[in-house]
Amino acid sequence: MAKRDYYDVLGVSKGASADEIKKGYRQKAKELHPDRNTDNPDAESQFKEAGEAYEVLKDAEKKAAYDRYGHAAFEGGMGGGGRPGGMGGQGDFGSAFSDIFDDLFGNMGGGRGGGQSRASRGNDLRYNLRVTLEEAFAGLQKTITVPTASSCESCNGTGAEGGSEPQTCPTCSGMGKVRAQQGFFTVERTCPTCNGMGQTIKNPCHECHGQGRVEKEKSLSVNIPAGVETGTRIRLAGEGEAGMRGGPTGDLYIFIEVREHDLFEREANHLFCRVPVSMAKAALGGDIEVPTIDGGRSRVKIPAGSQSGRQMRLRAKGMPALRGGGPGDMFIEMAVETPVNLTSKQKELLREFEELASDNNPQSSSFFKSVKSFWETMKG
Structure with missing residues (x-):
């Protein structure tokens, strides 16, 4: 054929x-x-x-x-x-x-003959750190305790007892992989003798059992810069897990979470504070004191006739910028408060005020004029 x-x-x-x-x-x-x-x-x-x-x-x-x-x-x-x-x-x-x-x-x-290095890099670690809004505003130095795999001091990270050196794996000749012919296939697998390390240890360290590292906790001092926010990531190079058999150490990543605050609400570098104001003060105007994130106080003037939701800005009283630039602003939002548990005298005075104040509520007048016009249109 x-x-x-x-x-x-x-x-x-x-x-x-x-x-x-x-x-x-x-x-x-x-x-x-x-x-x-x-x-x-x-x-x-x-x-x-x-x-x-x-x-x-x-x-x-x-x-x-x-x-x-x-x-x-x-x-x-x-x-x-x-x-x-x-x-x-x-x-x-x-x-x-x-x-x-x-x-x-x-x-x-690693392809043909790539093998694996006898020393492998340690894993990166993640640490979640919660801070208060005040701490995020001022920045702080904080000590944290991290469980990690550290280099074995007994064998200096080699995994071998008494300073002896690891030997080239006789099965894979240091490649970390072996090949086998299966029918028409050439199959490559991790070397079963050295588990892909390319080397074997005849006399493993009694402390780390040939791993070159041991589990322990370590304390680290971390600098948290002013202006951090939820999601900010801080990298500490070389503070992760130790590598296998003397390999390079991984990194530690600290992820910041800023707790919610009772008084302030954050939006980027700006702060918002909702302040209750009495009905009389909102109508007559006056001054109020409001807190600031640095622990201080600021005096704010309330214009006469202010309504709920009105905002006043305090410049540069917000959060500092993490990567340069000026600080944000603080916004005071008024919440006009309706009095409760009135005495008979107070009720009498409010009824008298209501009778005399028919033309002093512009929003009500405008609303009910629109309602009247709507009804007339629907009837027509």
């Missing part, structure tokens, strides 16, 4: 690039693999045929010979360097599929 054209086997054109040839083989390898085609008795031979085609076309010299002489380039005496892959015309499927396997999965573990 005559051999099919290698380009037709991979489903690519004769002028296909190396990347297109690889892509064509990858698609055919997935499509024709025997494990996926148990009901197709020809799947195995077709899979081998694709491997043979790829083994030739991926090699520049073999491809040039094939383009010139066709299949005859690899049959007795032609200048093509013998049969493709040196496997009696069947192709080097382990090599061909291994190339694709590495392309798909190899980079996850």
Whole structure:
């Protein structure tokens, strides 16, 4: 039976690039693999045929010979360097599929021969820190206690007892990975002897049992700058977990949460304070004292005839800016308070005031005029 054209086997054109040839083989390898085609008795031979085609076309010299002489380039005496892959015309499927396997999965573990370093970086840690609004305003120095994995002092982080050195793993030769041929697949796995570290320890440290680090708590002094808000992240380089067997230490990230305040509501760098004002003071006007976030007081003038919701601004009385710039402002929002538990005398005076104040409530007058107009329109 005559051999099919290698380009037709991979489903690519004769002028296909190396990347297109690889892509064509990858698609055919997935499509024709025997494990996926148990009901197709020809799947195995077709899979081998694709491997043979790829083994030739991926090699520049073999491809040039094939383009010139066709299949005859690899049959007795032609200048093509013998049969493709040196496997009696069947192709080097382990090599061909291994190339694709590495392309798909190899980079996850460092590719061919990448292995793993015997020393691995420690994990980063997260610490959630709650502060009051006053602390966020002023900034503070705070001591925190963090549970972490620290470098073992007994072996100086090497994991080996008595200053001895780790040995190169005899199973993987220091690569951290081993390969095994399974049918047409070349499978790469973490070395079972050294667990991917590339080295073994004959005499593990009695304190850390060969890990190079131990679990302990450590205290750290943290500088919380003025102006922090919920979600602010502070990085302490090198204060995370110690690395395995002397590897670099991870970082510690402190996430700030600012507690809600009884008096102030924060919006970016501005503060809002809702202040109750008596009905008489709102009508007549006057001065009130309001608190500020720094613990001080400010006097605010209430204009006569003020309504609920009216705001007055105190400039630069808000929160400091975390990354430069001036401080925010503080806004006083008035809440006109209706008196309760009135005495008979107070009720009598309010009824008298109500009779005399028919033209002194502009919002009421405007509202009821609009209501009257609405009713008349609906009747019409």
